[in-house]
Amino acid sequence: MCDEIQIPIKQSKTVNPTTKIVFLGLEIDTIKLEIRLPDEKLAKIRSSIIQALNSKKLTLRQLQSLIGLLNYACTVVSPGRAFLRRVIDLTIGLTKPFYVRRLTQEAKADLHAWSVFLEHFNGKAVLLSDKWESSDSLNLFTDASNLVFGGVFQNKWFYGKWDASWSTVHITIKELFPIVLAIELFANDMANSKVNFYSDNLAVVHIINNQTSKDKLIMRLVRRLVISVLQNNLFFRARHIPGIQNVAADMLSRLQISKFKQLYPHMDQNPTPVQQPLTI
Structure with a gap:
């Protein structure tokens, strides 16, 4: 057919029908249903990260090479972009390829996140449909007060009390924490899925969807969130829900456990245990 309509074909690039192809x-x-990084590229990325972590300083050329490799990996590891920003920032002000920049602790933390993820994830992403799961299947609802936090995922639920060390922590961090915790608690149930995170805190919704914040404590939680997301190939989006509609999670954050069980008898009889002490 291509000959008939005079479309040139490069035989060296032609592949017969197959279930596995490099594109x-x-x-x-x-x-x-996977997209994978080729083994040689995966090895090169790991080697570059190790080399960077073992170096006190990197030249602009080395930084650009590393950033290019990680950008490439983001084709498969899309949430990994949250761990590129502070590495990219190291290039600001460097105008010559041989100019050097000392690696900051924040940049090293981001590279460690990439290293941990690639070790467990191995550069694979499961192909999922474009349609998000229906509202009655994979939705996480969380809430927090200055004393208690809680969350509901499918028929599972959890809650916990803040200890004294959390007394001065900002409410935005307290609202973000149970979302991060829930991903870690229910990783097996969320793996290879799309999940909506419902929160009545607009700031938390913005932070999760943009995966960035100027607050260092919040970014520490964001790193935990993204690492869990990457390790479990979880696709997510945060959605705002008015507090008046976030009934179940709100009850847990107010320690209204008996009322919660009465209104939601289909839930697990007992909560999923939360390990103490709580750490960011």
């Missing part, structure tokens, strides 16, 4: 440098597997 634009990525390996696509239609049987496993």
Whole structure:
């Protein structure tokens, strides 16, 4: 057909029908429904991260090479962009390829996150449908007060009390914490899925959807969130819910456990345990 309509074909680039193909440098597997980083590229990324972490300073050229590799990995590891910003910031003000910049602790923390993730994730992403899961399947509802936090996921639920060390922590951090905790608690149930995180705190919704904040404590939680997301190939979005509609999670954050069980008898009889002490 191509000959008939005079479309040139490059035989060296032609592949017969197959369930596994390398396209634009990525390996696509239609049987496993996976997009993978080729082994040689994965090894190169790991090696570059280790080299950077073992160096006190990097030249602009080295930084740009590392950033390019991580940008490439983001094709598969899309949430990984949250761990690129502070590495990219190191290049600001460097005008010559041989100019050097000392690695900051924040940049090293981001590179450690990439290293941990690639070790467990191995550069794979499961292909999911574009349609988000229905509202009665994969939704997480959380809430927090200055004394208690809680959350509901499917038929599972959890709650906990803040200890004295949290007394001066900003409410935005307290509202973000149970979302991060829930991903860690229910990782097996959320893996390879799309989940809506419902919060009545607009600031938390913005932070999660943009995966960034100027607050260092919040960014510490964001790192935990993204690492859990990447390790479990979880696709997510945060949505705002008015407090008056966030009934179940609100009850847990007020320690109204008996009332919660009465109104939601289909939930697990006992809460999912939360390990103490709580740490950011």
